[in-house]
Amino acid sequence: MQTVTGVAAPGVHELRTAYSAGALRPRDVVEALLQRIAERGDDGVWITVARAEQLHVQAAELESLPAARRDALPLWGVPVAVKDNIDVAGLPTTAGCPAFAYSPARDAGAVRRLREAGAIPVGKTNLDQFATGLNGGRSPHGACESVFGGDLISGGSSSGSAVAVAAGLVPVALGTDTAGSGRVPAAMNGIVGLKPTRGLVGASGVVPACRSLDCVSVFARDLDDAATVLDVLAGPDPDDPWSRPSAPPPPTTAVLAFPEALDFEGDEAMAAAFARVAARAASHARETIRIDAGPLREAGDLLYEGPWVAERLAALEDFLDAHPDDVLPVTRAVIERGAAFSAVDAFRARYRLQELRAWAAELFARADVLLLPTLPTTFTRAELVAQPVARNLVLGRYTQFTNLLDLAAVAVPAGTTADGRPHGVTLVGPAFSEARLLAAAARLVPSPVPPTRRDS
Template sequence: MLDIVAAKARPAPDGFATARAALADGADPVALALAAADRAQAAAGDGIFTALVPRDVVERNAAAAAARAAAGEHLPLLGLTFAVKDNLHVAGMATTLNCPVVALMPKESALAITRLEAAGAVLIGKNTMDQFATGLNGTRSPDPLCRNAIDPAFIPGGSSSGSAVAVAAGIVSFSLGSDTGGSGRVPAACNGIVGMKPTVGLVSTRGAVYNSRLLDCIPIFAANVEDASEILALIAGYDPLDPWSRRDADDIQIAPVPAPSMRLAIPRRDQMRFFGDVEAEAAFAANLNRLRSLGFTLDEIDFAPFEEAGRLVFQSALVAERLVEYDEVITAHRDAIHPAALAAIEPGRGYSAKEAFETLYRMRELKRAAELALVDYAAFVTPTVPTIYTIEEMLADPMMRNAAMGAYTYFVNPMDLCVVAAPGAPARAGLPSSLSFIGLAGRDGVVAGLAARFLQPD
């Protein structure tokens, strides 16, 4: 098994630079891909992957990419490897959503995956996840549980748990997940890496199995902001075959850009919650001081509309949308469903159509509230997570503590915002904190630039 035990001194993954330096020195891109396949195989018992691409297929795909490059084709991701959450379709591999009895066998890969492979990246495997993407903690899955890449006593975050750990543990160069209420940010925060959640509709979700068709998007896990932005630029763009794809997707600035102002919004201090974690609170204060030292002005704003929008995601008639994908599943395969996942899906049956419309109307009102609150600021800055629990703590109170993990992430998609989560000052047990840079729809380059500036060495 891959040794990812309690290495708080473990160096952060160094991103694309190492692989590219090796290529520049004459390394074989096939050898780089096979090394990643071997790392993944060594971790096969660690709950990070639901399935691995066979080693001979990895070799064949890497050799094909190398041949294309040798023939003069520009492959920007040559020598890089990736993994994807097991709710994204890969042709010829089962999509299980971490519930094998409902496995799907797609004939086509998700568009984002085909674009990455066209750019030379080699897929290594499919990642574990909270079953049906219904959690934010990583324990709503079959054994063996995926564990935090820095300290295995702690949760890895969810629902894209394996996707984050595969990057944080240095198995692959980057990964893709899915995000409804924080699944592209919470696991990044828990494992000390960057999580980039784009504007909804910027990346086509064609080829994904949805938790919420209204809110879902495909986030990127990477070692740093620049790497994540490079991947986003390759997978973003208007997709006429995806009815939810933004028509202006090709016009949105993706590469990190300087902030349009030095004003940042933060939540009012009296409205913030850290659930008793004084170290997390101190880390957030340290992260804000870092921003002040960079010349930013921080203004407190009312957090109540954001908190209300967050409650809509999993405490309103919006949860009935999950029944579109999973109503028949939880009826036909009830015994195979994780109890916490079932508890997250089944309440949707109790809402009326009237309540669903009322929720959609309120969501629209709160989206406008966010636009008005943030229009004069470069971004809204919050903790990514209010605390991080041990696995033992999470299993002792799985519903309340899972909800706590989304205190600063749930509101983002219903308010049509984009985010980059970046690791910050040390927090509980030496694990890094994480700061979220949140912007209005289409400001993906701005929030990326802010996160990159925050992470830049002095």
């Protein structure tokens, strides 16, 4: 038997090949995973890891299936990490707040689909508390460092899930993405972050941030693995009233859109890195157009600077009142800002959002894909501690608008800046355009050399 101990876990397709050849068994992969987690020590990735005996039982059950049944399961024997605001039966859900913890009797809809496809949920990962933040440091369980090192933030709120994939612990992880939480950490760790269309993947069993906007997202090493997992996850969720069936996107036009006058916070190295990727993408597109990024930023500002922050308060107000000292001060401050907005404010913002959605619909009638930097700049963990709110808003500059405008997005790694920091880009398209975006990413964005992973 081949061993995977001490090296990065294989990806989904690599695992399937090794399993088919008899070179690996799920129990080997589980044992190697547990050893790597132990070797890394207190890296801030995990809140809870399933007991070894539980994982071995799951592996043995999968190995006992007939060969024909195994072949029919697209994720047979694939270890999966799950963000700790998504229910996994048998493991506590904390949302990064110990006082909030509860023990779910059943899996979230997305986790149930993974299990039915043969996956092995191995543990719950760290996050910005209540999924409020994009930096990965708002947690009583510590702040993950990016696999690029240098005290760079991991990105959040799905910090642990992204690092678990980027560090080679698991090939796939689930996150959530309301403002960019499935894309910012992907960019900071050199992996793929797929944010599906709202409602395409059921959100039952997910602790809500903004319930009308929340999405379960996918972290993977490459586009093929992300597509495989999305095929498993997509579909109606009878327990989620926001679930909706897939619909065809607008007809393709073979046109690539770029924004004008991007703001990189003075980060010339990041601006240069994006310019290189954009030039290459343009050379592979049939036609390109330039757009004003102003409406995108205006829509994104509604999330934290407008009345949509009140939706976070709607989900957590009772808990905040009952546990005044159990929530991190920065998390509480962000959520409680929702009380400042009236119903009149909400309706006025909703009317403006409808106008911005009409603008976006007109854009994607002309263009297939919009190419953006995932991040305008990067920060260290120390820099985020110094300015936790202002710099968090910078991180979401080119991600926060997507769910409000009902768009799909995939964040992909695009190498590094001249000074060695991670650089990623995001391809954005209309609702239900995931297949188009994945194909465009493979065609337009070169695959970078993966970062050197740093073990603790």
